[in-house]
Amino acid sequence: MPEYKNHSEKIHLIKSGLLSLKENITNFLNKIEQQKHLNAYNFVFDDCLTQADTIEEKIKSGTCGKLAGMVIAVKDVIAIKDKPLTCSSNILKNFVSIYNATVIQKLIDEDAIIIGKTNCDEFAMGSSNENSAFGFVRNPHDNERVPGGSSGGSAVAVAANLCDAALGSDTGGSIRQPAAFCGIYGLKPTYGLVSRYGLTAYASSFDTIGPLANNVEDLSLILETIAGYDEKDSTSYNNIPEKYTINNYENAPKLKIGLPKEYFGSGLNEEIKLAVLSITEKLRQNGFTITEISLPMTEYAISTYYILTTAEASSNLARYDGVKYGYRSQLKGDLSDMYINTRSEAFGHEVKNRIMLGTYVLSAGYYDAYYGKAQKVRRLFKNDFDNAFKSVDILITPTTPTTAFKIGEQTNDPLEMYLNDVYTTTANLAGIPGMNIPIGKDKKGLPIGMQLLANQFEEKKLLQLALYIQNKLLNNR
Ligand code: GLN
Numbered sequence: 001m002p003e004y005k006n007h008s009e010k011i012h013l014i015k016s017g018l019l020s021l022k023e024n025i026t027n028f029l030n031k032i033e034q035q036k037h038l039n040a041y042n043f044v045f046d047d048c049l050t051q052a053d054t055i056e057e058k059i060k061s062g063t064c065g066k067l068a069g070m071v072i073a074v075k076d077v078i079a080i081k082d083k084p085l086t087c088s089s090n091i092l093k094n095f096v097s098i099y100n101a102t103v104i105q106k107l108i109d110e111d112a113i114i115i116g117k118t119n120c121d122e123f124a125m126g127s128s129n130e131n132s133a134f135g136f137v138r139n140p141h142d143n144e145r146v147p148g149g150s151s152g153g154s155a156v157a158v159a160a161n162l163c164d165a166a167l168g169s170d171t172g173g174s175i176r177q178p179a180a181f182c183g184i185y186g187l188k189p190t191y192g193l194v195s196r197y198g199l200t201a202y203a204s205s206f207d208t209i210g211p212l213a214n215n216v217e218d219l220s221l222i223l224e225t226i227a228g229y230d231e232k233d234s235t236s237y238n239n240i241p242e243k244y245t246i247n248n249y250e251n252a253p254k255l256k257i258g259l260p261k262e263y264f265g266s267g268l269n270e271e272i273k274l275a276v277l278s279i280t281e282k283l284r285q286n287g288f289t290i291t292e293i294s295l296p297m298t299e300y301a302i303s304t305y306y307i308l309t310t311a312e313a314s315s316n317l318a319r320y321d322g323v324k325y326g327y328r329s330q331l332k333g334d335l336s337d338m339y340i341n342t343r344s345e346a347f348g349h350e351v352k353n354r355i356m357l358g359t360y361v362l363s364a365g366y367y368d369a370y371y372g373k374a375q376k377v378r379r380l381f382k383n384d385f386d387n388a389f390k391s392v393d394i395l396i397t398p399t400t401p402t403t404a405f406k407i408g409e410q411t412n413d414p415l416e417m418y419l420n421d422v423y424t425t426t427a428n429l430a431g432i433p434g435m436n437i438p439i440g441k442d443k444k445g446l447p448i449g450m451q452l453l454a455n456q457f458e459e460k461k462l463l464q465l466a467l468y469i470q471n472k473l474l475n476n477r
Contacts (some may be wrong), residue, residue: 001019001020001023001024001027002019002055004019005215006100006214006215006217006218007067007070007217007218007221007358007373008217009450009455010024010069010070010164011059011068011069013060014056014069015059015060015326016148017169020052020056021052021053021055021056021059021069022049022053022056022253023117024052024069024071024229025048025049025071025113026049026054026114026425028071028162028163028178029046029049029115030046030388031042031160031161031162032115032116032162035140035160035162037138037139037143038138038140038143038156038160038162038314039119039134039135039136039137039138039153040073040118040119040137040152040153040154040156040157040160041073041116041117041118041119041153041157041162042084042086042088042117042118042119042134042153042160042410043076043078043083043084043116044115044116045083045114045115045116046247047181048071048113048114048115051113052069052113055068055069055111055113058111058143058184059417064111064412065109065110065111065112066110066111066221066224066225067107067110067111067112067222067225068110068111068112069110069111069112069113070112070113070164070165070218070221070222071113071115071163071164071165072107072112072113072114072163072164072165072166072167072222073114073115073116073117073118073153073154073157073158073162073163073165073166073167074104074114074117074118074154074166074167075117075118075120075124075151075153075166075167075168075169076088076117076118076119076120076153077120077123077124077169077199077200077202078103078169078198078199078200078209079097079099079100079101079105079198079199079200080097080100080101080104080117080169081097081098081099081100081104082096082097082098083096083097084096084097084116084117084319085097085117085200086117086133086134087120087122087123087124087200088119088120088121088122088123088131088132088133088134089122089133089143089346089347089348089351089425090095090121090133090327090345090346090347090348091320091327091342091343091346091347092320092326092327093133093327093328094326094327095326096321097198097366098233099198100198101194101195101197101199101209101416102195102197102198102226102230102232102233103163103194103198103199103200103209103226104198104250104309106226106228107167107222107225107226108226109351110225112225112343115163116163116165117149118153118154118156118157119132119134119135119137119152119153120132120149120150120151120152120153120154120168120174121149121150121152121174121350122348122350122351123200123202123313123317123351124150124151124169124171124174124200124202124207124350125150125202125313125350125351125354126149126150126417127148127149127150127174127177127417127418127420127421128146128147128148128149128152128405128407128410128411128420129146129147129148129150129152129153129178129418130146130149130344130407130408130411131149131150131348131349131350131351132255132348133348136407137152137153137156137225138156138407139156139181139182139404139446140156140159140160140182141159141182141183141404141441141445141446141447142404142444142445142446144406144407145181145405145406145407146181146404146405146406146407146448147159147178147181147182147404148177148178148179148180148181148182148400148404149174149177149178150169150171150174150178150276151166151168151169151170151174151175151186151212152178154166154167154168154175154178154212155168155178155179155181155182155184155186155212156182158182158184158212158213158214159182159183159184161216163211164213164214164217164218164336165211165214165219165222166211166212166213167209167210167211167212167222167226168186168209168210168211168212169199169202169207169208169209169210170186170188170207170208170209170210170423170424170428171202171203171206171207171208171309171428172206172305172309172356172421172424173188173399173420173421173423173424173425173428174428175187175211175212175436176188176399176434176435176449176451177399177420177436177449178212178402178425179212179399179436179438179449180399180406180436180438180447180448180449180451181400181403181446181447181449182404182447183441183447183449184212184213184214184436184438185212185213185215185216185435185436185437185438185466185470186210186211186212186213186217186219186435186436186464187210187211187212187219187312187433187434187435187436187452187459187462188208188210188427188428188433188434188435189208189209189210189221189223189227189433189459190208190237190431190433190456190457190458190459191205191206191208191235191428191431191456192229192235192236192237192431193208193227193228193237193241193457193459194208194209194210194226194228195209195226195230195232195233195236195431196208196209196233196235196236197228197230197232197233201312201316202309202312202313202316203309203310203312203313203316204235204312205235205308205309205312205317206305206308206309206312206428206429208227208428211223211226212429215470216463216466216467216470217245217467219435219463219466219473220244220245220246220463220467221244221245223244223459223463224241224243224244224245227244227459228240228463229242233337237457242457242459242460244459244460244463246460246463246464246467249464249467249468249470249471249472250472251396252464252465252467252468253464254286254287254288255288255392255393255394255464255465256288256289256291256391256392256393256394257280257283257288257289257290257291257392257393257394257395257396258290258291258292258293258388258391258392258394258395259280259291259292259293259395259396260292260293260294260295260298260388260395260397261292261293261294261396262294262295262296262298262299263295263298263397263398263423264276264277264312264397264398267399267401267419267422268398269402269403269415269442271403271442271443271448272398272400272401272402272403272442272448273398275439275440275442275448275450276326276396276397276398276439276448276450279396279439279450279469279473280396282473283469283473286472286473288351291391291392293347293388293391293392293395295309295384295385295388295426297377297380297381297383297426298384298422298426298428300377300380301381301421301422301425301426301429302418302422302425304374304377304378304381304422304425304429305421305425305428305429306313306357307361307370307371307374307380308371308374308375308429309354309358310355310357310358310361311358311361311362311371311374312352312358313351313354313355313358314354314355314356314357314358314359314362315358317347317351319340320343320346320347321339321342321343322338322339322341322342322343326346327342327343327345327346328342328470329342329344329345329346350414353414370471378429381426381429381430382429382430382431384430385430385432385453385455386455389454389455391456393454393458393461394452394453394461394462394465395452395453395454396450396451396452396453397423397451397453398448398449398450398451399423399424399449399450399451400420400423400449401419401420401422401423401438402420403442403444403445403446403447403448404446422431423451424451426453427453431456431463432453432454432455432456433453433454433456433458433459434451434452434453434462435451435452435462435463435466436449436450436451437449437450437451437452437466437469437470437474438474439469439474440474447463452465452466
């Protein structure tokens with residue numbers, strides 16, 4: 001089977017008869033079966049094979065959509081009509097969606113092929129994919145380690161070549177952190193750029209949907225497809241999105257780059273620090289301006305994030321009560337017992353933790369001290385970034401403080417687990433876009449990720465710089 005680097009090469013191979021789409025999909029399905037121990041998929045849609053011939057025909061006759069034949073895996077928190085939507089939770093284990101999320105409809109309209117739903121942390125709450133009713137997911141680079149979370153299954157599906165690309169969701173780092181742990185590209189768009197219609201809500205004012213891929217070109221192509229105003233999402237940005245696909249990286253504008261000093265302090269693994277700084281040094285040698293800047297609010301990110309997101313989660317998850325859909329406890333009792341038993345039996349430990357934490361910070365006596373205060377502090381993160389982007393175009397930081405850790409290593413210490421998100425939650429607090437670039441490996445052979453951050457709606461700058469780094473500075477292709 002001929003190999004391809006990105007989607008345009010795939011199209012070329014199909015057009016010239018060197019690659020059969022049917023064989024390509026069959027190959028993915030076989031690999032998924034062979035790599036079952038990774039546990040990347042909750043559901044595999046073997047019936048997607050039936051689309052192969054029609055789409056191949058369209059490609060050959062030049063009437064196909066932008067993503068024709070791209071084989072995409074979808075995190076199991078996004079609705080696909082007539083397919084299961086479980087959020088990796090027992091409370092939705094038998095739930096089937098009756099409609100398509102807007103992003104899914106857009107993929108289908110452009111002739112993409114959806115191969116399955118990927119495993120994730122329950123309701124996207126977690127940083128290791130260990131909080132899943134379908135069991136944990138293994139990192140393909142070292143099977144004893146976690147893939148990151150919460151979009152762990154999506155990241156593994158891409159990294160282990162079990163699909164061409166995937167969709168994930170990012171509320172505090174859930175696309176970027178697993179992308180970093182698995183050595184792939186992942187992009188969290190500006191809040192509001194991509195419709196959330198059909199994404200199961202975790203923390204609605206933070207949630208975003210974005211792509212994970214093996215290369216910047218495919219990441220851009222998918223973003224271009226899924227971005228745009230949607231009347232079904234009232235927080236969707238009412239403007240025509242840019243064209244994100246670019247070929248000419250050589251003439252990329254020499255952007256001004258900032259290194260926020262708070263992201264390089266204690267707690268950061270030395271090998272990650274050196275790897276990120278060596279890329280910025282190469283950028284400097286190639287004519288980019290690099291300056292150190294300060295984002296003084298950074299130390300408050302984790303506490304602000306976990307107050308606000310748990311508050312929103314406690315409200316969003318109130319709908320799972322066993323009445324209209326989802327799991328219902330069979331224990332005898334009155335209505336209130338039914339609510340309690342249903343939720344006690346079917347939610348996992350971490351989800352319960354967060355519902356309780358969120359209910360607490362919203363309760364009458366504590367609302368002002370926690371939730372109200374955190375809302376005000378959230379604004380200060382935006383101010384921090386606004387200030388930074390007055391003098392620079394892009395910020396470069398590590399994506400995570402460490403590389404992938406061992407399965408079970410952090411499950412007993414939620415605080416340690418939450419610290420994984422220290423560099424990623426700020427982008428969600430401020431609503432700005434961010435992406436992970438895989439820049440190498442540590443001594444143990446585990447992938448190292450570098451994060452790029454830009455101002456709101458400046459995805460194009462992110463992708464331009466990412467393409468330059470991929471093609472010019474990294475020789476891993
Ligand atoms: N790890 C973070 C959390 O557990 C981020 C999750 C996410 O982005 N969905 O909340």
